[in-house]
Amino acid sequence: SAVISQKPSRDICQRGTSLTIQCQVDSQVTMMFWYRQQPGQSLTLIATANQGSEATYESGFVIDKFPISRPNLTFSTLTVSNMSPEDSSIYLCSVEEGSQNTIYFGEGSWLTVV
Amino acid sequence: GENVEQHPSTLSVQEGDSAVIKCTYSDSASNYFPWYKQELGKRPQLIIDIRSNVGEKKDQRIAVTLNKTAKHFSLHITETQPEDSAVYFCAATSAGRRALTFGSGTRLQVQP
Numbered sequence: 001s002a003v004i005s006q007k008p009s010r011d012i013c014q015r016g017t018s019l020t021i022q023c024q025v026d027s028q029v030t031m032m033f034w035y036r037q038q039p040g041q042s043l044t045l046i047a048t049a050n051q052g053s054e055a056t057y058e059s060g061f062v063i064d065k066f067p068i069s070r071p072n073l074t075f076s077t078l079t080v081s082n083m084s085p086e087d088s089s090i091y092l093c094s095v096e097e098g099s100q101n102t103i104y105f106g107e108g109s110w111l112t113v114v
Numbered sequence: 115g116e117n118v119e120q121h122p123s124t125l126s127v128q129e130g131d132s133a134v135i136k137c138t139y140s141d142s143a144s145n146y147f148p149w150y151k152q153e154l155g156k157r158p159q160l161i162i163d164i165r166s167n168v169g170e171k172k173d174q175r176i177a178v179t180l181n182k183t184a185k186h187f188s189l190h191i192t193e194t195q196p197e198d199s200a201v202y203f204c205a206a207t208s209a210g211r212r213a214l215t216f217g218s219g220t221r222l223q224v225q226p
Contacts, residue, residue, distance in 0.1 A: 042216045103148065106157065
């Protein structure tokens with residue numbers, strides 16, 4: 001499977017600030033997704049990152065809060081804007097790859113907002 | 115949209131016993147059903163998946179069954195070992211949607 005790298009792996013952020021998470025894949029992939037996993041919870045899809053077009057957001061997530069970039073087929077960023085303690089979560093990048101369109105996850109970015 | 119329900123939320127078994135986790139889905143268009151294992155502090159790891167053109171798939175001690183008519187699928191782990199202890203998530207998606215919808219997770223604890 002593709003190697004999916006996320007940066008930062010972990011961070012402590014001040015309330016009201018913004019943080020950009022990077023996701024780098026070692027091969028070209030068409031579909032990239034961003035998920036949030038709140039403490040002790042399941043994974044919730046934030047958006048699908050489409051190369052060359054705007055991201056498609058799920059209900060409850062908006063572009064102003066979670067702007068996403070997808071400049072090419074191997075890279076995407078997710079920004080968490082104007083953070084509050086409720087944004088403390090693991091943010092996971094995932095990609096669809098292979099002939100079977102299997103979905104794999106990056107290591108995650110663990111954000112704590114204080 | 116798709117809704118995936120997962121049961122039980124916690125499951126404790128003795129080493130060597132079998133464990134079964136069940137999921138139901140709502141969207142009849144869903145045709146891909148993966149299972150992920152997440153250990154504490156780590157990313158979800160794909161352990162097995164099944165597509166709607168088959169009813170059962172096995173990989174060593176792990177098997178998944180799918181009943182399309184009833185819209186449910188299950189994970190079966192036989193001869194459980196302490197290293198099977200983790201949170202397991204089921205998920206579903208369709209060819210049109212591509213993104214996964216996850217169940218709420220099952221915390222499996224295997225007692226030595």
